[in-house]
Amino acid sequence: MVTLDHAGSPRGMARSxxxxxxxxxxxxxxxxxxxxxxxxxxxxxNGYRQQLVTLVAINAxxxxxxxxxxxxxxxxxxxxxxxxxxxxxTGALLTIAPQWKSEMFLPGLPEWLxxxxxxxxxxxxxxxxxxVAGGGLAALVAALVGAPLMRxxxxxVAVATMGFLIxxxxxxxxxxxxxxxxxxxxxxxxxxxxxxAYAWVVVTVYAVWRLRASSFGxxxxxxxxxxxxxxAIGVDVLRKRLLAFVVGAFFTGVAGSLLVHQIGTAAxxxxxxxxxxxxxxxxxxxxxxxISGAVVGATILTLAPEYLRxxxxxxxxxxxxxxxxxxxxxxxxxxxFILVMIFRPQGLxxxxxxxxxxxxxxxxxxxxxxxxxxxxxxxxxxxxxxIPADDRSRTG
Amino acid sequence: xxxxxxxxxxxxxxxxxxxVSLEVQDGELVALVGSNGAGKTTxxxxxxxxxxxxxGSIRYDGTDLTTLAPHEIVARGISxxxxxxxxxxxxxxxxxxxxxxxxxxxRAALGDDLDRVFDLFPVLKERIGQSGGTLxxxxxxxxxxxxxxxxxxxxxxxxxxxxxxxxxLVQRIFDVVARLKAEGVTxxxxxxxxxxxxxxxxxxxxLETGRIVLHGPARELAANPEVERAYxxx
Amino acid sequence: MNFGxxxxxxxxxxxxxxxxxxxxxxxxxxxxxxxLINFAHGEVLMLGxxxxxxxxxxxxxFLVIAVLAVLTTVVIGLVMERVAYRxxxxxxxxxxxxxxxxxxxxxxxxxxxxxxxxxxxxxTPRLIEQQVDLGAGVQISGTNLVTxxxxxxxxxxxxxxxxxxxxxxxxxxxxxxxxxxxLMGINITTVIVAAxxxxxxxxxxxxxxxxxxxxxxxxxxxxxxxxKAFVATVIGGFGSIPGAVLGAYILGFGEIFxxxxxxxxxxxxxxxxxxxxxxxxxxxxxxxxxGSTEPxxx
Numbered sequence: 001m002v003t004l005d006h007a008g009s010p011r012g013m014a015r016s017x018x019x020x021x022x023x024x025x026x027x028x029x030x031x032x033x034x035x036x037x038x039x040x041x042x043x044x045x046n047g048y049r050q051q052l053v054t055l056v057a058i059n060a061x062x063x064x065x066x067x068x069x070x071x072x073x074x075x076x077x078x079x080x081x082x083x084x085x086x087x088x089x090t091g092a093l094l095t096i097a098p099q100w101k102s103e104m105f106l107p108g109l110p111e112w113l114x115x116x117x118x119x120x121x122x123x124x125x126x127x128x129x130x131x132v133a134g135g136g137l138a139a140l141v142a143a144l145v146g147a148p149l150m151r152x153x154x155x156x157v158a159v160a161t162m163g164f165l166i167x168x169x170x171x172x173x174x175x176x177x178x179x180x181x182x183x184x185x186x187x188x189x190x191x192x193x194x195x196x197a198y199a200w201v202v203v204t205v206y207a208v209w210r211l212r213a214s215s216f217g218x219x220x221x222x223x224x225x226x227x228x229x230x231x232a233i234g235v236d237v238l239r240k241r242l243l244a245f246v247v248g249a250f251f252t253g254v255a256g257s258l259l260v261h262q263i264g265t266a267a268x269x270x271x272x273x274x275x276x277x278x279x280x281x282x283x284x285x286x287x288x289x290x291i292s293g294a295v296v297g298a299t300i301l302t303l304a305p306e307y308l309r310x311x312x313x314x315x316x317x318x319x320x321x322x323x324x325x326x327x328x329x330x331x332x333x334x335x336x337f338i339l340v341m342i343f344r345p346q347g348l349x350x351x352x353x354x355x356x357x358x359x360x361x362x363x364x365x366x367x368x369x370x371x372x373x374x375x376x377x378x379x380x381x382x383x384x385x386x387i388p389a390d391d392r393s394r395t396g
Numbered sequence: 397x398x399x400x401x402x403x404x405x406x407x408x409x410x411x412x413x414x415x416v417s418l419e420v421q422d423g424e425l426v427a428l429v430g431s432n433g434a435g436k437t438t439x440x441x442x443x444x445x446x447x448x449x450x451x452g453s454i455r456y457d458g459t460d461l462t463t464l465a466p467h468e469i470v471a472r473g474i475s476x477x478x479x480x481x482x483x484x485x486x487x488x489x490x491x492x493x494x495x496x497x498x499x500x501x502x503r504a505a506l507g508d509d510l511d512r513v514f515d516l517f518p519v520l521k522e523r524i525g526q527s528g529g530t531l532x533x534x535x536x537x538x539x540x541x542x543x544x545x546x547x548x549x550x551x552x553x554x555x556x557x558x559x560x561x562x563x564x565l566v567q568r569i570f571d572v573v574a575r576l577k578a579e580g581v582t583x584x585x586x587x588x589x590x591x592x593x594x595x596x597x598x599x600x601x602x603l604e605t606g607r608i609v610l611h612g613p614a615r616e617l618a619a620n621p622e623v624e625r626a627y628x629x630x
Numbered sequence: 631m632n633f634g635x636x637x638x639x640x641x642x643x644x645x646x647x648x649x650x651x652x653x654x655x656x657x658x659x660x661x662x663x664x665x666l667i668n669f670a671h672g673e674v675l676m677l678g679x680x681x682x683x684x685x686x687x688x689x690x691x692f693l694v695i696a697v698l699a700v701l702t703t704v705v706i707g708l709v710m711e712r713v714a715y716r717x718x719x720x721x722x723x724x725x726x727x728x729x730x731x732x733x734x735x736x737x738x739x740x741x742x743x744x745x746x747x748x749x750x751x752x753x754t755p756r757l758i759e760q761q762v763d764l765g766a767g768v769q770i771s772g773t774n775l776v777t778x779x780x781x782x783x784x785x786x787x788x789x790x791x792x793x794x795x796x797x798x799x800x801x802x803x804x805x806x807x808x809x810x811x812x813l814m815g816i817n818i819t820t821v822i823v824a825a826x827x828x829x830x831x832x833x834x835x836x837x838x839x840x841x842x843x844x845x846x847x848x849x850x851x852x853x854x855x856x857x858k859a860f861v862a863t864v865i866g867g868f869g870s871i872p873g874a875v876l877g878a879y880i881l882g883f884g885e886i887f888x889x890x891x892x893x894x895x896x897x898x899x900x901x902x903x904x905x906x907x908x909x910x911x912x913x914x915x916x917x918x919x920x921g922s923t924e925p926x927x928x
Contacts, residue, residue: 076727148909152912159864159908160909163861164909166901166902166905167901167906169901171899273853280728330739334736335732342714446809446813466813476813482810482813484807486806494799495811498800498814498816
């Protein structure tokens with residue numbers, strides 16, 4: 001459903017102008033708060049905690065990107081982490097010092113890349129190049145892969161994008177001359193800091209927010225909620241979906257580059273289903289169409305394991321005594337996720353943004369996603385499929 | 397006796413049925429007519445338990461149907477021949493018919509019922525081993541009605557049985573409906589073809605955008621100038 | 631490749647395809663009725679293998695152990711349906727899909743916790759480990775022979791079930807059109823439960839056969855077979871059981887011969903080839919080879 005803009009009428013114009021001012025004020029205030037927080041974090045948190053806060057930022061970028069691809073367009077991608085891997089390896093290969101590259105023996109690298117030395121550059125310039133290149137390559141691959149895939153929908157996109165992830169994984173493991181196989185790359189300089197990570201969060205959130213607020217974004221949401229109606233009003237659904245897919249891939253690639261420049265290594269195992277699942281939980285937990293929801297989801301999912309780690313290390317619960325249990329945290333997350341899916345399938349926030357009063361009640365499309373809200377479907381008797389019979393047998 | 401009282405049904409924000417009340421006495425043939433999108437099919441599907449009303453009650457012989465699952469409603473003797481036929485294209489004609497009797501306890505009597513259906517629609521007997529998808533539109537409609545009859549219903553819901561059929565077949569179908577009525581089957585018939593429906597029905601309800609706007613004996617409604625203009629193309 | 635090698639590879643492909651088919655049948659059944667891609671199906675397979683491993687310590691005959699293990703997977707499937715999928719029924723497809731991902735991850739990690747990630751030696755009976763000489767230089771392993779035999783027998787049984795019994799016909803009807811099935815008086819819950827029982831039993835058998843084939847078992851072992859079975863169902867047509875079986879054998883043969891013919895340097899890309907094929911199939915014929923209903927497409 002497309003909502004009409006109020007800006008057409010004089011009153012609407014005045015309202016939207018005052019809203020614009022309000023939003024700007026909110027944005028400035030939010031940035032100032034973020035700045036204060038980062039300054040505090042930098043000054044008083046220990047190195048480990050700072051890394052954790054940085055990791056929140058990186059996960060937020062991935063989650064917000066996935067929100068763009070999946071939440072707005074309704075095309076559910078299980079392959080997002082493939083783009084993370086592309087960004088990660090690209091960024092790493094650009095910044096690893098030449099002597100380490102030759103030490104790790106990467107005969108598959110072209111001469112210029114094998115000898116490329118960015119260590120003389122200012123650190124942040126090198127990181128910027130690594131991020132943009134990583135994101136750019138991810139976007140390029142997304143454009144190539146996405147062009148045919150965006151034609152599919154529903155389960156089929158999920159399946160095909162998962163296939164893409166598996167292919168990326170196979171390449172990462174087997175292209176030893178470039179990726180060093182399962183051992184992965186190491187000696188990646190630690191260029192990612194708090195400030196740059198959050199700068200990218202701001203850029204990502206701003207870009208996704210603008211995209212969504214634009215007529216383009218409304219059209220995307222329209223195509224998600226009602227394909228036929230969207231086509232009827234002349235929305236070129238395929239191109240818009242593809243653009244969302246490519247932009248999402250770009251920022252995920254950037255996040256990949258940021259990630260490896262924080263942890264110092266890039267190994268295939270970090271870019272597979274566990275990560276995919278974690279990012280999906282972040283997005284779904286927050287509500288598939290909510291940017292702030294994705295950020296909150298990323299924050300919870302990044303920090304929760306830290307607390308759950310205590311659980312894994314062993315604890316006493318009344319008469320029950322648990323030893324160290326690796327994997328328990330993941331189980332708790334998965335079970336929690338299932339509960340969310342059952343009791344609140346639209347996620348914690350649905351399409352809405354956190355603090356509606358603060359953000360001037362920005363709610364694109366106004367309605368909850370048709371599919372994701374329990375009361376949007378007709379109230380069905382137990383055991384009833386949600387699809388009216390005609391749709392099931394006459395699709396296509 | 398089926399009684400709907402102030403039934404409301406909505407799909408999300410779209411309210412399809414806004415307070416429908418109607419009743420079908422035992423042995424009656426009641427028609428529910430109205431234009432496309434008036435909420436006729438939604439009403440029937442709600443009776444069958446596919447949708448739950450937001451508001452209102454549906455009672456059949458004193459039992460509240462709104463809390464029952466579709467299969468429990470079939471078990472209480474209400475079967476439906478749905479709009480668009482909805483036969484199982486990959487199943488044979490026999491399998492389709494036998495599925496209509498899935499809730500029947502008296503398996504021994506099924507042979508007789510099969511004969512009765514073949515008596516009504518001899519062509520189905522010829523097609524018994526064919527898959528439903530290979531039947532023509534008219535044959536599929538017959539299969540859909542025959543399948544509903546296999547439940548040996550006390551109340552038969554017919555949703556647009558004449559939709560998309562050639563005039564000759566439309567007449568065939570209505571002949572069968574009249575015959576079923578003569579045999580004492582209680583029928584609630586949903587039709588866009590108001591003229592035909594009012595010909596065979598005892599009483600009728602006119603549904604417009606989710607509300608009953610008129611009801612009464614079928615003959616009176618057929619003579620009503622308003623109905624004539626809006627639904628009978630007069 | 632001489633005739634003997636070809637024969638061996640052929641049987642090998644047939645055997646691999648049989649395992650994929652057993653897994654794919656369950657996936658296709660559940661998808662056909664619930665529109666759910668049950669990622670956790672692989673964990674049922676894994677738990678079947680582990681149940682066999684633990685029951686084997688009792689010293690009972692292997693056949694008894696296998697039956698007990700399959701019963702165990704049936705119970706697991708039933709619990710899964712009741713606890714995770716039934717409450718989520720009626721939710722949109724994506725929510726169901728994600729729920730099954732959650733179940734899958736939870737079970738995987740639970741298995742790591744309970745059994746440790748260390749691979750264990752599967753207690754394959756010595757009898758079926760022997761090589762059988764078919765003459766003409768064709769030697770095949772007893773495991774492959776048993777795999778093919780068991781799979782074919784189960785599929786024959788399934789065919790009888792879905793054509794000769796009322797529940798079986800109801801299942802086919804429900805897979806084709808849920809609404810119409812409900813109007814017939816078919817209890818959808820019964821049908822779904824039946825699909826989980828049959829699917830889980832087949833996955834349990836597949837787990838035992840996979841354990842015998844690979845020789846060792848570990849908590850993440852279900853992942854690859856289920857992905858492959860999944861590809862098979864897509865190739866054959868989502869929700870079509872004959873399609874899933876056909877897709878499974880195409881995949882089994884394809885994989886074996888791909889490995890046999892590819893230069894060594896590329897064999898490790900096997901999975902990449904499989905999924906490239908999957909994406910191509912999706913693009914060219916999204917409804918699969920035997921699928922009849924058009925998927926949503928824009």
